[in-house]
Structure formats: C-alpha cells, structure tokens
Amino acid sequence: MTTNTDPGLDRLDQREGLDRLDQRGGGRDDEGTRGAWLVVMKREIVVRALNKTFLVGLLVSVAIIAALAAFMAWQGSKTDSFTVAVPAGDAAATAAVESAAAIPEEQGGGAELTALEVPDDAAARAALADGDADGWLHPGAGGWVLTGQADPDSALTRLLTAGVAEQTLDANAEAAGTTTAELTAGGTLSTDRVDGDAVDPQTLFFASFALALLFFIGALGSGQMIAGSVVEEKQSRLVEIMATAVPLRHLLAGKILGSSVVALAQNVVFAAVGLAALSFTPTASILPSLSTSLVWFVLFFAVGFLGLAALYAVAGALASRTEDLQHTTTPMTMAIMGVYFLTFSASGTFETVLSYVPVANVVSMPVRVLSGDAAWWEPIVSLLILAAFAVVALLVSERAYRGALLQTGGRIGWRSALRTAG
Amino acid sequence: MDNDSLEVRGLTRTFGDLTAVDDVSFVAPAGLLTGFVGGNGAGKTTTMRMIMGVLAPTAGEVRFGGDPVTRADRRAFGYMPEERGLYPKQPVLDQLVYLARLRGIAAPRARAEVLDMLDRLGLAGRSKEHVEKLSLGNQQRVQIVAALMGTPRLLVLDEPFSGLDPAAVDGMVDLLAEHTARGVPVLFSSHQLDLVERLCERLVILKSGRVMADGAPADLQSTGALRHRLVAGGDAGWVRGVPGVHAVDVDGPVALLEVADDAALQRLLATGLERGGVRELTPVRPTLAQIYREVTA
Numbered sequence: 001m002t003t004n005t006d007p008g009l010d011r012l013d014q015r016e017g018l019d020r021l022d023q024r025g026g027g028r029d030d031e032g033t034r035g036a037w038l039v040v041m042k043r044e045i046v047v048r049a050l051n052k053t054f055l056v057g058l059l060v061s062v063a064i065i066a067a068l069a070a071f072m073a074w075q076g077s078k079t080d081s082f083t084v085a086v087p088a089g090d091a092a093a094t095a096a097v098e099s100a101a102a103i104p105e106e107q108g109g110g111a112e113l114t115a116l117e118v119p120d121d122a123a124a125r126a127a128l129a130d131g132d133a134d135g136w137l138h139p140g141a142g143g144w145v146l147t148g149q150a151d152p153d154s155a156l157t158r159l160l161t162a163g164v165a166e167q168t169l170d171a172n173a174e175a176a177g178t179t180t181a182e183l184t185a186g187g188t189l190s191t192d193r194v195d196g197d198a199v200d201p202q203t204l205f206f207a208s209f210a211l212a213l214l215f216f217i218g219a220l221g222s223g224q225m226i227a228g229s230v231v232e233e234k235q236s237r238l239v240e241i242m243a244t245a246v247p248l249r250h251l252l253a254g255k256i257l258g259s260s261v262v263a264l265a266q267n268v269v270f271a272a273v274g275l276a277a278l279s280f281t282p283t284a285s286i287l288p289s290l291s292t293s294l295v296w297f298v299l300f301f302a303v304g305f306l307g308l309a310a311l312y313a314v315a316g317a318l319a320s321r322t323e324d325l326q327h328t329t330t331p332m333t334m335a336i337m338g339v340y341f342l343t344f345s346a347s348g349t350f351e352t353v354l355s356y357v358p359v360a361n362v363v364s365m366p367v368r369v370l371s372g373d374a375a376w377w378e379p380i381v382s383l384l385i386l387a388a389f390a391v392v393a394l395l396v397s398e399r400a401y402r403g404a405l406l407q408t409g410g411r412i413g414w415r416s417a418l419r420t421a422g
Numbered sequence: 423m424d425n426d427s428l429e430v431r432g433l434t435r436t437f438g439d440l441t442a443v444d445d446v447s448f449v450a451p452a453g454l455l456t457g458f459v460g461g462n463g464a465g466k467t468t469t470m471r472m473i474m475g476v477l478a479p480t481a482g483e484v485r486f487g488g489d490p491v492t493r494a495d496r497r498a499f500g501y502m503p504e505e506r507g508l509y510p511k512q513p514v515l516d517q518l519v520y521l522a523r524l525r526g527i528a529a530p531r532a533r534a535e536v537l538d539m540l541d542r543l544g545l546a547g548r549s550k551e552h553v554e555k556l557s558l559g560n561q562q563r564v565q566i567v568a569a570l571m572g573t574p575r576l577l578v579l580d581e582p583f584s585g586l587d588p589a590a591v592d593g594m595v596d597l598l599a600e601h602t603a604r605g606v607p608v609l610f611s612s613h614q615l616d617l618v619e620r621l622c623e624r625l626v627i628l629k630s631g632r633v634m635a636d637g638a639p640a641d642l643q644s645t646g647a648l649r650h651r652l653v654a655g656g657d658a659g660w661v662r663g664v665p666g667v668h669a670v671d672v673d674g675p676v677a678l679l680e681v682a683d684d685a686a687l688q689r690l691l692a693t694g695l696e697r698g699g700v701r702e703l704t705p706v707r708p709t710l711a712q713i714y715r716e717v718t719a
Binding site: 033036039040043232233235236237238241242243244245246247406 | 499504525
C-alpha cells in the first residue's frame with residue numbers, strides 16, 4: 001500500500017476531480033506510466049499501417065501519381081508530325097513549310113513537317129479526305145490559306161503562320177535588295193533573372209495544386225482517423241479502462257504522435273514517388289528547386305499536423321458515437337477544404353498573406369519558395385508562427401480532450417469540455 | 423480497517439438538478455464478494471465510475487486500505503465498465519496485451535497470463551480472431567480477462583454476469599473465487615438476485631442513489647418478518663381463528679402465516695392437532711428478491 005498524505009481528495013469537487021487525480025498520480029507514479037504514450041503511439045501506427053482501406057488507398061494514390069508522371073513524360077517526348085499538301089511547283093509554299101519545320105523546340109516548334117506536292121485542287125481535297133494530308137497550304141486573296149478537312153490542327157496552324165510570315169519576309173526582303181537578317185538585326189528581346197533558374201507559371205500552378213492536394217489528403221485522412229479512433233474508444237468504454245491505467249494526456253500524446261507519423265510517412269512516400277517520376281519527364285530541370293520546396297512542405301506539414309491532429313482528437317472526444325463525428329469534425333473539414341481551394345488558386349498579395357496564416361502556410365509558403373518569390377527568412381518566420389499555432393492548439397486540445405472524453409450522453413460542446421476539465 | 427478493503431464515504435454525484443448518487447457509504451471488505459444491487463438508474467454504475475476515478479465525485483471520498491485512493495492504486499484495480507466493447511477490428515490477444523502493457527505489465531508476462539485466462543474461459547484457439555467475430559458472450563469473456571489480468575488488488579465489475587450461459591457463470595465464479603482467496607475485495611453489480619444470493623458474502627442495495635440496506639445476506643434476511651408455512655391434514659381455514667397468528671395466505675391445506683411469538687406458535691400447533699393434524703410447520707426465510715422488494719418498495 002502506498003502511503004498517501006494528500007489531503008486534497010476530501011475536498012474533491014466535480015470540476016477539478018479528474019484533473020487533480022491525474023496530477024496526484026503524476027509525481028509518484030511516473031515510473032509506471034512514463035512510457036505509456038509510446039505504447040499508445042506504437043499501436044496507432046501498427047493498426048493504421050495494417051489497415052486494408054489505408055493500404056489500398058495508399059497504393060491507389062501512388063499508382064495515380066506514377067501514371068500522371070508517365071503521361072507527362074509521354075506528352076513531353078512525343079513529336080508531332082504533319083503532312084502538308086502544297087500546289088506542285090509552288091516554291092514559296094514549300095519554303096514556308098520548310099521554315100515552319102525549322103522552328104526550334106524552345107520556340108514552340110520541333111515538329112516534323114513534310115510537303116506533299118499535289119497537281120491540282122481536286123487532288124489536294126482528295127488527299128485531305130483520305131487523310132494523306134493534315135492541311136493544304138495554297139495561295140489565296142492577298143496571302144495564304146490553310147485548308148483542312150475540318151478545322152486545321154491548331155499546332156499546325158501556329159507553325160505555318162510563323163513559317164508563312166518568315167517566308168514572306170524573306171521574299172519581300174530579297175525583292176527590296178536586302179535580307180531578313182539585316183532587317184531584324186538588333187531587334188530581339190530576351191529575358192534574364194538574377195536569382196537563377198526560372199520556374200514557368202504552368203509548372204508552378206501544377207506544383208501548388210499538388211502540394212494543396214497532398215495537404216488535403218494527408219490532413220483530412222489522418223485527421224478523420226484520429227477522431228475515429230478516439231470515439232471508438234469512447235463509445236466502447238475502453239477509454240474508461242485505459243483512464244484508470246494511464247493519465248489521459250499520455251493517451252492523447254500517443255494518438256497525436258502516432259497519426260502524425262503515419263500522415264507524414266504517407267506524404268513522404270507521395271513526394272518521393274512524384275519526384276522520382278518527374279525525373280523521367282522534360283520538367284526534370286526544376287527538380288532541385290522543387291526538392292527544396294518539398295522539404296519545406298514536409299517540415300511545415302509535420303508542425304501544422306500536430307495542431308490539426310490535436311483538434312481532431314477533441315472532435316472525436318466531443319462525439320459520443322461514430323455517427324456524431326460528421327457533426328463534430330465539420331469545422332475542421334471546412335477549414336482544410338478552405339485551405340485546399342484558397343492555396344492552389346491564390347496569387348500575388350493574397351498568396352503572400354496566406355503564406356503566413358496557419359495552416360494555409362503549410363501549402364502557400366513552400367509554393368512561394370518554389371517560385372523564388374520568398375526571401376530566405378520568410379519560411380522561417382512563417383514556420384515559427386505555425387509552431388505557435390500548434391502549441392496553442394495542443395494546450396487547448398489537451399484540456400478539452402480530458403474534459404470531454406469521459407462525459408457520456410450526446411454531443412458535447414467545446415465550452416462544456418473546457419469547463420469540465422477544470 | 424482491514425488493510426486492503428474498499429471504503430466509500432458519503433459519495434455524492436449530481437448532474438444538474440439530478441442527484442444520481444446521494445451520500446453513499448459502504449465497505450467492500452478484503453477477500454469478500456460484495457454484491458451491488460439496485461434497479462435501473464439506482465446509481466450503481468455512477469458509483470462504480472467514481473470509485474474508478476472515471477467520474478469526479480461532487481462530494482465524498484473513496485478509500486482503499488484506509489487511505490484516500492490514488493492513481494497508483496487505481497492502476498492496480500481491475501475494472502469492467504457497464505457497456506461492452508473492445509477494439510472490434512483487433513485480434514483478441516493483441517488488444518489484451520496492449521491493455522496489460524498500459525497497466526505496466528511487461529509484454530511476455532501479459533501474453534502468458536492472457537493465454538492462460540482465455541484457455542480457462544473456453545476461448546483457447548480464438549486468440550487470433552478479431553473481437554467483432556466473436557459472439558456477444560465470448561466478447562464478454564474477453565472483457566473479463568481485461569479486468570482480471572495483472573493480479574489486481576481490487577475488482578470493480580459492472581454487470582459481469584449478464585449475457586453469460588450457466589457454464590460461463592460457473593467459470594467466472596471460480597475465477598473470482600481465486601481473487602477473493604488472495605484477499606482481494608470484489609465489488610460487482612447485478613440484476614440477477616438469485617445469483618447474488620448464491621454468491622455474495624456481502625450485499626449493498628441501492629435505490630434512487632441511496633443505500634437502502636447493507637450487510638451479509640443472512641443478516642438482511644433476519645431483519646425481514648419471519649413467516650411460517652403450515653400444511654394441515656385438511657382445509658387450513660381454521661388458522662384464521664388462532665390468537666396471535668396472522669394468515670398471509672391460505673390455499674386449501676397450505677397456509678402462509680405470520681406468528682407473533684412462541685406462545686402463539688404453541689397455540690397454533692395445539693389447535694392444529696385438534697383440527698385434523700399438522701403435516702408440516704416450517705419457518706420461511708424470505709428470499710433476497712423478497713427483501714429487495716421490501717427495502718426498495
């Protein structure tokens with residue numbers, strides 16, 4: 001029998017009972033319960049990792065990422081080829097097709113164009129109808145006409161517009177006794193930037209979309225998991241057995257850490273698969289800057305998810321049965337959906353603001369890092385703000401969780417939960 | 423005070439305007455099986471939750487071994503809550519070992535102990551099955567194992583026998599007897615009064631949050647009015663005329679009687695011999711169910 005001289009129990013009242021019991025146990029009993037959070041954490045991880053639904057979801061997501069990357073690689077590597085019908089003996093038309101074929105890939109060209117000489121209009125139309133030619137380039141009123149069986153291919157139109165312009169410019173220059181090179185000498189504009197490699201807007205949009213999606217899947221999936229696991233224990237009264245064995249904060253800590261590890265591991269897997277797949281695509285040149293951005297994302301996610309997981313645990317404790325979860329987790333779900341939609345569509349000043357607002361900064365700051373828009377200290381300041389949010393969320397949640405977990409009968413409000421915890 | 427007894431003093435719990443448990447005091451002595459009896463809403467579960475520290479009392483205290491109970495004490499208590507349920511999708515053995523580890527029992531020891539108890543409750547070979555695959559009765563046995571593992575110093579069991587078949591009840595009784603033999607106090611609630619009467623060395627009857635009776639079943643029974651059953655040679659209607667005898671019920675030759683004193687009893691017997699003989703005259707101890715009805719009426 002442990003000797004106990006604490007006189008406090010005589011004055012226990014409803015408000016402070018549990019909390020005091022927790023603390024009373026804390027000092028003397030530390031050795032027995034010190035590792036309890038670790039036992040809880042391990043179970044959370046093992047149960048989740050062996051969950052079929054989770055594993056199938058993970059595999060499907062990995063397959064989708066790999067397939068997307070494969071599609072992009074195929075898109076990037078394939079060469080367009082066109083056959084263009086030209087009137088037989090029309091040197092200007094042939095020259096226009098040749099200069100269209102000569103446009104380098106960097107300027108939107110890189111396609112194979114073949115000129116097919118046709119004796120007359122009827123033969124040209126027949127070639128279009130048979131599919132032997134993709135377009136028919138012929139002189140028209142004051143210029144050129146590109147005829148297709150239906151509307152001509154847009155890429156072909158773009159290429160030939162440039163080809164025809166160049167050929168016409170060459171011809172007119174020659175007639176004026178000069179050359180195109182002389183006429184356009186010194187008239188080019190190219191761009192340059194001091195801070196290194198540029199990431200084009202399309203890639204940036206794709207990256208911010210991917211990060212927002214990673215955040216959405218990770219936060220929502222793992223958040224729901226922790227809420228579900230809390231209410232499962234509450235509904236079955238398992239928590240009453242556990243509450244007598246270990247302080248409730250150990251239970252909470254184990255759950256938060258366990259689900260954070262799973263959520264983080266999932267995101268690391270997705271990011272690694274994505275990066276590996278991207279390295280086979282033409283966008284491989286942005287891999288270094290994308291990797292830096294992803295490291296920030298993982299860091300931000302780890303810190304931000306601690307806070308979110310704590311809030312989700314409270315959402316689980318506020319419910320009395322699984323059916324209540326949808327109601328108690330609504331504010332969290334709305335916030336995460338909001339972050340998802342706002343961050344991948346945000347730009348300019350709005351994006352800069354978001355990159356400092358928890359938890360939107362989990363997505364927005366890494367995107368700004370990727371665009372090269374953020375100064376070196378900006379992600380650090382933003383991360384500190386996020387950490388402050390996580391600490392406040394953890395402290396408030398710890399109290400609300402203790403207050404709500406052992407109350408039964410219907411849904412419990414935040415206020416009642418915080419008051420009961422004393 | 424016995425060193426390892428549970429004592430509840432003036433325990434009270436209110437929920438808003440409702441007083442669920444009202445100044446409840448009793449002792450569950452070391453080494454004895456104490457039955458906790460009362461109708462629905464009598465406050466049994468609320469009292470047990472306060473004993474286990476799951477619910478904070480509005481007033482009063484719980485003492486164990488003479489001192490206010492601590493968290494360290496409670497870690498060594500075995501508890502079976504009112505509603506059943508474990509992790510539905512986890513194998514039986516895994517989750518029992520998990521619960522044991524939370525109570526500070528090393529994994530190998532927990533494993534051996536759990537397997538042994540599952541065996542004794544007829545669940546050997548089911549240890550790898552998911553709990554949701556078991557019948558309700560078997561799920562209950564798993565829950566019992568959860569409460570009994572780790573050599574607890576006190577057992578608080580809320581309706582441990584409900585849903586068990588007679589064989590499982592006997593197995594459970596044997597298990598509990600082992601714990602009381604170690605000097606552990608066992609407090610259990612039940613609706614099955616015949617079972618409580620058969621098992622308990624001590625009884626606490628609760629009604630509307632208050633203790634109506636508390637003591638050994640035999641003591642409680644002697645407080646009820648002592649009755650006699652008489653079987654006469656012919657019709658027993660004559661008993662109504664005997665001074666000092668009150669006929670509770672007369673049915674042909676059989677009469678249930680309240681007899682005021684010994685003189686009245688002698689008068690009854692003498693009259694009976696004149697009126698066709700007495701085949702049988704026996705004192706009737708009221709059953710627990712009768713006592714229960716009386717004290718909670």
